[in-house]
Amino acid sequence: PSEIISEITKQYPGKIAKKRKKAMVSNVPEEDQEIQANVRTVPGIITQRGCTYAGCRGVVLGPTRDILQIVHGPIGCSFYAWLTRRNQTKPETETSENFIPYAFSTDMQDENIVFGGEKKLKQAIREAFELFSPKAIAVFSTCPVGLIGDDVHAVSREMKEELGINVFGFSCEGYRGVSQSAGHHIANNQIFKHVLGNTDRERTGKFQINLLGEYNIGGDAFELERLFEEAGIELLSTFSGNSSYDSFEYAHTADLNIVMCHRSINYIAEMMELKYGIPWIKGNFIGAGSTTKTLKKIAEFFDDAELTKKVAEICAREEAKVEAVKASIKPKVEGKTAMMFVGGSRAHHYQDLFEELGIKVLSAGYEFAHRDDYEGRHVIPNIKIDADTRNIEELSVSKTENEALWRQDLVEKKAELEKKGYEFSSYEGMMPQMEKNALVIDDISHWETEKLIEFYKPDLFCAGIKEKYVVQKGGVPLKQLHSYDYGGPYAGFEGAINFYKEMERMLATNVWKLVDAPWKSEPEIVGSMTI
Ligand code: CFM
Ligand code: HCA
The missing domain is CATH 3.40.50.1980 (Nitrogenase molybdenum iron protein domain)
Known part of the structure; x- marks a missing residue:
């Protein structure tokens, strides 16, 4: 080399x-x-990267079907996020809301750039509400919004008050960070601030998990849902493949977070642990071997004889089919x-x-x-924080004041399992493999x-x-x-x-x-x- x-x-x-x-x-x-990463691309070099808006609107929020997502900006940005990522969804019933096939945009014109676009944004939110009466509306900022200083958060607060539904905004202008990655972080922050934890949910199963960083590209999430269902593992929420707004709101009632694409979603996993005491493990479902490993690791966490047996049965049966091919x-x-x-x-x-x-x-x-x-998660403390990273808000999260929501049982379970060598909150990098x-x-x-x-x-x-x-x-x-x-x-x-x-x-x-x-x-x- x-x-x-x-x-x-x-x-x-x-x-x-x-x-x-x-x-x-x-x-x-x-x-x-050591490898250099997450730094600005050399101008003119023809990178394959995308922008911060793409990471927030397209990647993290895009696969959610019933949050009406308005792109505040020129129409091209909206067009870009319109079904291009192949994130599939399956509404519960034929009449359940699904906004994924739509592209909502304020379609900013020169006039809005010169005189400001907030009025147009309010009008768009009202119009969307009247036409679709969604549970929640999210507003995404494109580059000009930040440049001219439109305040999407103030507009969202005002509209939330006026319409009586959750309305929240994202300062995910394309230039905010060096790539999509900044957009992931911004998306995680706002979901955590404005949605996650808004409603509680009664326990309905013995083993409740969330899947983080799985986006149902090409139907991946459907295959995983099939496996969880058969095993008797209840998947409360997926961030965000085949997801719904309600499932984000009660995600804090799960027992364990499985983080698949840690790059895009490790922030929520960390914040949920700090606030609610819910631990997270890294999981990978790409490859038959990885799938078995991850399912068995989940079973090991719950430490239930029946679940362990069921998971072993499923893995053996499925592995045999895979082996034959x-x-x-x-x-x-x-x-x-x-x-x-x-x-x-x-x-x-x-x-x-x-x-x-x-x-x-x-x-x-x-x-x-x-x-x-x-290189692996252990290098995080050694990563130099540059100005571009500092530009992205880092939420300060503390333990919930609602005692009933704090999972002391899970904190203790984690400590016990760690003593036996079970790994939480860690992942290997690509290079060691x-x-x-x-x-x-x-x-x-x-x-x-x-x-x-x-x-x-x-x-x-x-x-x-x-x-x-x-x-x-x-x-x-x-x-x-x-x-x-x-x-x-x-x-x-x-x-x-x-x-x-x-x-x-x-x-x-x-x-x-x-x-x-x-x-x-x-x-x-x-x-x-x-x-
Ligand atoms: Fe995670 Fe993804 Fe990926 Fe990603 Fe993406 Fe994607 Fe991807 Mo395209 S969240 S980091 S920002 S696994 S959209 S589903 S395929 S670049 S490797
Ligand atoms: C994005 C989305 C993208 C682009 C894919 C591609 C995706 O980065 O905004 O370049 O083929 O997965 O759809 O990563």
């Missing part, structure tokens, strides 16, 4: 080369290596090579699925993760992607829509790990089977070797550039 790192960085001006080098690591799993596919794809560059946790989680098939991951990285996602000398790159650029492909000639590249066609025109199949290329689910046991079959379709064929980029034989422009 040092060869390719210098090959890439020698093309950059000195200062940029120095900065980019810090984001590239030739992995040595047993060493404590794997046995027919693995020999056809084993030994193939892959690379994966995805947002903030999938580039790690999906490595389990590749391991199951014997596919080697040569290089991987995140678009916007933090150092802990690479990866092979020696695998190349890890943060916030990869388009040009770096092309160089990597030339150098390594992988059998498969995993990324998103922005990379897909460029890579495929180079003769390398690209699997989208964001949208799943309109396939899925890939979580849980059924998901693993789907993924294996997809790998067979993409890798056990020679068709990609026959593809040649059209511009190689017929270039539209020919030229050279020196920097």
Whole structure:
């Protein structure tokens, strides 16, 4: 990897080369290596990152069906968050509210930028209320809102008073942070402040959990719901795949939080523990092995003979189905090579699925993760807090004053289990799991992607829509790990089977070797550039 790192960085001006080098690591799993992450992208470098608004509106809140979400801004921002992420939902009944197919926007015009847009926002909220009478309305700020100083929070308070429903705003302007990641944090804060804990709920089951950081892309959450239901584990709320407003309000009545994508939602898990004493564990449902491990870990937490038996039964039955498919596919794809560059946790989680098939991951990285996602949660105290991070509000949370809601029983249970070696509040990073000398790159650029492909000639590249066609025109199949290329689910046991079959379709064929980029034989422009 040092060869390719210098090959890439020698093309950059000195200062940029120095900065980019810090984001590239030739992995040595047993060493404590540091990688640069969560810093500003070099302007002009063609990053794959998205903005803070995308992380808040699109990612964290997007999958919730019955909060009417108004985007305060130009129409393009709203269009961007309109069903592009493939988060599916299943309303309880045919007439239950589902706003996901709609795009609500104030459609800001020049005039609103010059004279202010608050009046238009109030009008939009009133109109939305009259037409849809939702339980709650959320307002999302796009870049111009912060630039001109519209106060979405004041407007929301006023409208909450006037309409008598919950109305709350998000200062998630695209430029607030260096990427989507800031938007996740802002979303977590506002949900915690304005929604979570608003209503209590009587216990209806023995084992009540929340699933955090699962967004039901391609129906992933449906597969997990199936497993929990059969095991007798009651899933109170998911943040936020297939979720509803009410479930957010009573999420504090659960016994345990399972955090899947910690990058996007660890804040809520931490805050719930501080306020209510509810512990959290890291869980992963990508890969059959991970699914079994996570289900068994949940059962271990509840320590109930019947549950343990049921979970073991389900895992054995499902694993047998998975094994049968794997046995027919693995020999056809084993030994193939892959690379994966995805947002903030999938580039790690999906490595389990590749391991199951014997596919080697040569290089991987995140678009916007933090150092802990690479190196492990233990490095958090050593992460330098820069001005961009300080810009994002850090809520100060303390123990609830309502004694009935404080879970002393769980605090004690946690302490007891920890003594036995059960791990809470922790996760491993991507780097300890990866092979020696695998190349890890943060916030990869388009040009770096092309160089990597030339150098390594992988059998498969995993990324998103922005990379897909460029890579495929180079003769390398690209699997989208964001949208799943309109396939899925890939979580849980059924998901693993789907993924294996997809790998067979993409890798056990020679068709990609026959593809040649059209511009190689017929270039539209020919030229050279020196920097
Ligand atoms: Fe978490 Fe996600 Fe991801 Fe993410 Fe995303 Fe996504 Fe992603 Mo696209 S929450 S960090 S901000 S797992 S939208 S469902 S696929 S980049 S790797
Ligand atoms: C986002 C959403 C995205 C984009 C995916 C892609 C998603 O970042 O705003 O680039 O293909 O998963 O839909 O990450």
